Amino acid sequence: MKHVSYEEWLKYVENELSEKVREKYEEHLYSCDDCMEIYLTALEASETSFPGFSEDHFTDSIIADIQRYKEPVEPDAGKKQKFYQRAAFHYLIAAAMTILLMYTGVFQQLIGFTEEFERSSRPSITNELMNKTTNFIENVEKETREEQN
Structure with missing residues (x-):
């Protein structure tokens, strides 16, 4: 070109x-x-052909723009929330449900279920791998001692 x-x-x-x-x-x-x-x-x-920049009125114009786009205050802002919309109501419900579940024994049954599951499950793959590796190393050491004697 x-x-x-x-x-x-x-x-x-x-x-x-x-x-x-x-x-x-x-x-x-x-x-x-x-x-x-x-x-x-x-x-x-x-x-040089770009419009000039005046620092004198820059800040004032930005603040005026912000004031123009500021959201109006809602008239319902001072209104009380209903009881069931407050956080305290939600905490009260959560506490009541926890007490109910504890009283009926649901949590105890869950603990028993997890203990039974852990007892019935087979050992982890990592534990099996470690046991096999340890046995292999012990066998190699044993054979090495026998060859030296």
Whole structure:
């Protein structure tokens, strides 16, 4: 691809080119240092055409925007919540259910079920592997001692 002119880079910076041409120019920038220099020059030249920034009224305008978009206070904000919507009611229900389950023996049955399950289940694979490894090492040591004697 040929080098892109300064005027074309100005059009690129000011977003006056079609999307297809813009992509073509962007790809060209990756491979051409000369066009990169021209592009940077065009970018610097276009900076002067941007609107000025006034720090004096910037903060005031931001605060005014925030005030404009602030949510209005709901009229129901001071209204009392219903009893069943409060957290204390939920804790009370949870405590009552816990006492009921303890009284009926549900928790005791669960503990008994888990103990029975642990007793009936076979040993873990890790324990079996460790036992087999230990036995193998002991057998190797025993054979080594016998060969030395």
